[in-house]
Amino acid sequence: MITNRNKIQVDNYMKTMDEVKxxxxxxxxxxxxxRIAIMKYLMENKTHPTVDEIYNDLYESIPTLSKTTVYNTxxxxxxxxxxxxxxxxxxxxxxxxxxxxxxxxxxKDCGCIYDIxxxxxxxxxxxxxxxxxxxxxxxxxxxxCKECAERSKHNNITNEETAS
Amino acid sequence: MITNRNKIQVDNYMKTMDEVKxxxxxxxxxxxxxRIAIMKYLMENKTHPTVDEIYNDLYESIPTLSKTTVYNTxxxxxxxxxxxxxxxxxxxxxxxxxxxxxxxxxxKDCGCIYDIxxxxxxxxxxxxxxxxxxxxxxxxxxxxCKECAERSKHNNITNEETAS
DNA sequence: ATTCCTATTTGTAATCATTACAACTCTATT
DNA sequence: AATAGAGTTGTAATGATTACAAATAGGAAT
Numbered sequence: 001m002i003t004n005r006n007k008i009q010v011d012n013y014m015k016t017m018d019e020v021k022x023x024x025x026x027x028x029x030x031x032x033x034x035r036i037a038i039m040k041y042l043m044e045n046k047t048h049p050t051v052d053e054i055y056n057d058l059y060e061s062i063p064t065l066s067k068t069t070v071y072n073t074x075x076x077x078x079x080x081x082x083x084x085x086x087x088x089x090x091x092x093x094x095x096x097x098x099x100x101x102x103x104x105x106x107x108k109d110c111g112c113i114y115d116i117x118x119x120x121x122x123x124x125x126x127x128x129x130x131x132x133x134x135x136x137x138x139x140x141x142x143x144x145c146k147e148c149a150e151r152s153k154h155n156n157i158t159n160e161e162t163a164s
Numbered sequence: 165m166i167t168n169r170n171k172i173q174v175d176n177y178m179k180t181m182d183e184v185k186x187x188x189x190x191x192x193x194x195x196x197x198x199r200i201a202i203m204k205y206l207m208e209n210k211t212h213p214t215v216d217e218i219y220n221d222l223y224e225s226i227p228t229l230s231k232t233t234v235y236n237t238x239x240x241x242x243x244x245x246x247x248x249x250x251x252x253x254x255x256x257x258x259x260x261x262x263x264x265x266x267x268x269x270x271x272k273d274c275g276c277i278y279d280i281x282x283x284x285x286x287x288x289x290x291x292x293x294x295x296x297x298x299x300x301x302x303x304x305x306x307x308x309c310k311e312c313a314e315r316s317k318h319n320n321i322t323n324e325e326t327a328s
Numbered sequence: 329a330t331t332c333c334t335a336t337t338t339g340t341a342a343t344c345a346t347t348a349c350a351a352c353t354c355t356a357t358t
Numbered sequence: 359a360a361t362a363g364a365g366t367t368g369t370a371a372t373g374a375t376t377a378c379a380a381a382t383a384g385g386a387a388t
Contacts, residue, residue, distance in 0.1 A: 032354095032365060051345080066367040071346070073365095087251050088304045091375095092345070103303035109312035116305065130310035139267035140252045140302040141280065146294035148273035196336065196383090215374080230338040235375070237337095255346095256374070330388085337382070343375080353366070358359105 013044045027082040037062055038073045042083055042097030048104070048113040050092040088113060088138075105132050177208045191246035201226060202237045206247055206261030212268070212277040214256040252277060252302075269296050 020040040024031040029039075037058050041049070049057075055070045074095055077083040086094040088106050094113065096104075103116040114132070144152065184204040188195040193203075201222050205213070213221075219234045238259055241247040250258040252270050258277065267280040278293050308316065 030364080034366070064367080068347085068368075069366055085254075087254065087302070088306075090249075090251065090257070093254070101301065103305060105305040105307065105309070107309040107312050108306055109308055109316065112309060114309065116303075118303070131313075132305065132307060132309055133313050134305050134307040136304075136306035137265065138251070138302075138304040138306075139280075139282070140300075140304070141267060141269040141296065141298050142252075142272055142300040142302075143269065143296060143298040144273055145269070145271040145276060145278065145296055148271050149295075149297050152273065194335080198337070228338080232339075232376085233337055332387080333385090335382105335384085338380085340378090340380105342377070345374090346372080348371070349369090351367085351369105353364105355364085356362090358361080 013046065015040055015043050019043075024082065027077075027080045029076055029080050029082055034062065034065065034069050035073050035076070037065075038070060039077065039082065039097065042077075042095060046098070046115065048086055048094040048096050050094055052092070054095070086113070105134075108135065177210065179204055179207050188246065191241075191244040193240055193244050193246055198226065198229065198233050199237050199240070201229075202234060203241065203246065203261065206241075206259060210262070210279065212250055212258040212260050214258055216256070218259070250277070269298075272299065 017036060017040070020036050020043060021031045023043070024035060024039055029035060038054060041054055041058060045057075047053075051067065051070050051074065054074075055065065055067050058070075059065050074083065074085070078085050078095075081099060082097075084096050084099050086096055086104060088094065088104050096115075098115065101118055103118055105114045105116050106112070107114075116132075181200060181204070184200050184207060185195045187207070188199060188203055193199060202218060205218055205222060209221075211217075215231065215234050215238065218238075219229065219231050222234075223229050238247065238249070242249050242259075245263060246261075248260050248263050250260055250268060252258065252268050262279065265282055267282055269278045269280050270276070271278075278296070280296075
């Protein structure tokens, strides 16, 4: 599988340390050396990398980096909304520094994962990528179902009552 | 988490052995005892069960059942298009006997996974389920990107040429 | 019925991504 | 410089899934 075809675009996305730092602060993440490096990597590499890919690529410049730190940091970033986890692959989680609403397309042959903008009429010819032959669509929603929303609302009310 | 709320609907979906057997044959799956049982379970239980849930529930009636068989059978079923795998959860794969195009909604509180019909106007009030509060949408496409489609087409042509 | 062949099933062992945890380091504050 | 707290690191554990080889069942041919 051809993993890094999108990397030719890396130069277009280059970010300064300060830009990345500010982005972390905007999401209430304290900017450590490792966190900046990982966030910068996600912002510059639109390839939806795995933990291993992030770790291996950053290890050169940060030889003390631990894979656990990559896991920890990605958890912080996703919890704080600075990145999202993508479950399009069966095995590995993949990560995306772009948290704006968009879909993903995974080529079943080369394994590349492309970003698909979500427009109303659901066209599937994407500028710069071309025509995509869709064999499978998976649409997942997460949130609260009616019963849990009501229970949660009720609990909040009772909590406020007992708190006051 | 409340896993089996949907089970109250099981009775509505009851299938005979023959119905299930025919369904397997339609998908070119040789209907063994175990395969019928697992397919029947998926057709009757719309709860999007995990491997463990399927195994534990069927173990009572088939005490010789092996978890490996459940894995093997689910792989056969998904390969042959008689079922689909759902990756909405981080840990476990879930399975669905309904292969028609539809979305899934996972309640972040109780963990229930509901089927969402895909209509044009993307409404999200579902009969029998009620209003769903969406906090997260993940839309995944899989297929072939332009380059792989062309490469594949080219390979087919050359294969045909060499074969003739 | 018996033999043979193949597909299916089964149990165990291995794999591998992820998480738990405890020790260590770094920085800021007093 | 001592302390505290957050962040980092390495190792060990977890747990879902897969690999594999042995056992079993089923069907066709004799």
